[in-house]
Amino acid sequence: TQLLEQSPQFLSIQEGENLTVYCNSSSVFSSLQWYRQEPGEGPVLLVTVVTGGEVKKLKRLTFQFGDARKDSSLHITAAQPGDTGLYLCAGVVAAGNKLTFGGGTRVLVKP
Amino acid sequence: EAGVVQSPRYKIIEKKQPVAFWCNPISGHNTLYWYLQNLGQGPELLIRYENEEAVDDSQLPKDRFSAERLKGVDSTLKIQPAELGDSAVYLCASSHRAPGGTDTQYFGPGTRLTVL
Numbered sequence: 001t002q003l004l005e006q007s008p009q010f011l012s013i014q015e016g017e018n019l020t021v022y023c024n025s026s027s028v029f030s031s032l033q034w035y036r037q038e039p040g041e042g043p044v045l046l047v048t049v050v051t052g053g054e055v056k057k058l059k060r061l062t063f064q065f066g067d068a069r070k071d072s073s074l075h076i077t078a079a080q081p082g083d084t085g086l087y088l089c090a091g092v093v094a095a096g097n098k099l100t101f102g103g104g105t106r107v108l109v110k111p
Numbered sequence: 112e113a114g115v116v117q118s119p120r121y122k123i124i125e126k127k128q129p130v131a132f133w134c135n136p137i138s139g140h141n142t143l144y145w146y147l148q149n150l151g152q153g154p155e156l157l158i159r160y161e162n163e164e165a166v167d168d169s170q171l172p173k174d175r176f177s178a179e180r181l182k183g184v185d186s187t188l189k190i191q192p193a194e195l196g197d198s199a200v201y202l203c204a205s206s207h208r209a210p211g212g213t214d215t216q217y218f219g220p221g222t223r224l225t226v227l
Contacts, residue, residue, distance in 0.1 A: 043202075
């Protein structure tokens, strides 16, 4: 079983501050995805990173895939209340295209 | 385009009762997934279908859980009998395999099950 550990589990910040969420594993993944989930809804895909060392930017969100494809980070600049939600990373194993989710990081951005 | 539809959205039952969840995937998506998500945790795969074939059901507790996707479109997940520990959100997702690419899974809103 491949495990993905996310840290921190919970993060509460003020609007305008920056935050970083980490996703770590001892296993190598062919790609890694980040999702955001709001209460009462299913997870929504934010980004897929494929290449070791890859950095992707989505407006104020920056995603990085570790060189060894075992870890990833999500950085949010100038967080807004609309960024509040549960952020999930998910590793993809090439065979069978199976997703293994981390435990999630609950982010609360206070106005 | 309609997303993944799940029903019911909420279900409260007493332990030992049966319960069923229904999922209608996005039109044209041949792959369908059922996940279980406990409070404050990430989803865990229960079963994956390619069309009507269950290709990965290794995490499905087969003593009480069953699933079907008879015509390769919508699917049902059943628990019989339900136990207190089954209280969770049951998510359905669907995807369409892009050649040489990674599936993008689209999730439904889930069914929140409470077993009393």
